[in-house]
Amino acid sequence: MRFPWQQKQIVPTETSHNLTEELTRQGYRMTPQRMMIVDAIEHTENHISAEDIFRQVVAKYPNVNVSTVYRTLELLEKLGLVTKTEMGVGHIVYHPLEKGHHHHLICRECGNVVDLDESVLAPLKESLQQNYQFTADLRHLGIMGLCAECKQKSQNKTANG
Amino acid sequence: MRFPWQQKQIVPTETSHNLTEELTRQGYRMTPQRMMIVDAIEHTENHISAEDIFRQVVAKYPNVNVSTVYRTLELLEKLGLVTKTEMGVGHIVYHPLEKGHHHHLICRECGNVVDLDESVLAPLKESLQQNYQFTADLRHLGIMGLCAECKQKSQNKTANG
DNA sequence: GTAAATATTGCGACTAATTCCAACTGCAAC
DNA sequence: GTTGCAGTTGGAATTAGTCGCAATATTTAC
Structure with missing residues (x-):
């Protein structure tokens, strides 16, 4: 066996x-x-x-x-x-x-996840270092929000109701 | 009673x-x-x-x-x-x-929390909107990392040991 | 006043995750 | 082989948080 x-x-x-x-x-x-x-x-x-x-x-x-x-x-x-x-x-x-570390944009409405290139957060990391002497650990970040589609929908809803 | x-x-x-x-x-x-x-x-x-x-x-x-x-x-x-x-x-x-919303820089070594002005994240929010059409909800953010003091300490440790 | 409708709570069961500890595994020394 | 030991595991207990539901409290209608 x-x-x-x-x-x-x-x-x-x-x-x-x-x-x-x-x-x-x-x-x-x-x-x-x-x-x-x-x-x-x-x-x-x-x-x-x-x-x-x-x-x-x-x-x-x-x-x-x-x-x-x-x-x-x-x-x-x-x-x-x-x-x-x-x-x-x-x-x-x-x-x-090994598959590369990136971030995630998570839509709080539809739950869709979009991968985000690390470079987008580089300016923020820089700014935190400069202004706050803080070395941010931005390897694992999930950013909540609304994708374009769901934002559109929610705006329509508000306009109509 | x-x-x-x-x-x-x-x-x-x-x-x-x-x-x-x-x-x-x-x-x-x-x-x-x-x-x-x-x-x-x-x-x-x-x-x-x-x-x-x-x-x-x-x-x-x-x-x-x-x-x-x-x-x-x-x-x-x-x-x-x-x-x-x-x-x-x-x-x-x-x-x-009512006490104003801000963000937090949390040191993963000493656990110290520094408040971060909302404006620091404005460029990131802008960039996500422009490049990803994503409306980020950045009202509640805790950013992990190392404060200046602890970074110094950890560098000393590496150098000596 | 009472009765019905609705909002809110307490409770117990459940989930995801962590922690502790005793038991097990693999390996090196004898 | 067996002893000793560090690394590892399973299981049970614990923690933070959620959920469904029956019981309670409040409001409204009469």
């Missing part, structure tokens, strides 16, 4: 190479649980919640515990391998740093 | 006039619970957490329920009377809008 983590699909793939290698290189163990968690993170299009990771891992190995997922995410974040982003109050998602 | 909410100190004061008046003006009831909650919000120097509000209210009236605090805060926020700010992931605080 093969245990789930011994199956082909959860052996580290090309894309998971970075996270796995970095973990082992720094003296951490690549346990089956961590393999499955890393795999889930790296096979997501963009970002993924802790809950979703847990769901995926549990499907392969039902005994895994949520706290293991959170601990692994905490470790990966500490090592600078994944980014934690707050997408609106209370909704936290993760994504691997 | 007088119930706690009938005591002088929780009758709406000068500063709580706005919130109380606005609530009643819009057809909401000023219940003893709401009086105590509003009172806590308005007698704080700057901002206050839901938990702290609950602690204060419970001290006067032990039967009050947490959910009442959260519901009242939700209502006040909906009416635009208080602002909800995320001070670092997972730590949410509230403050009355």
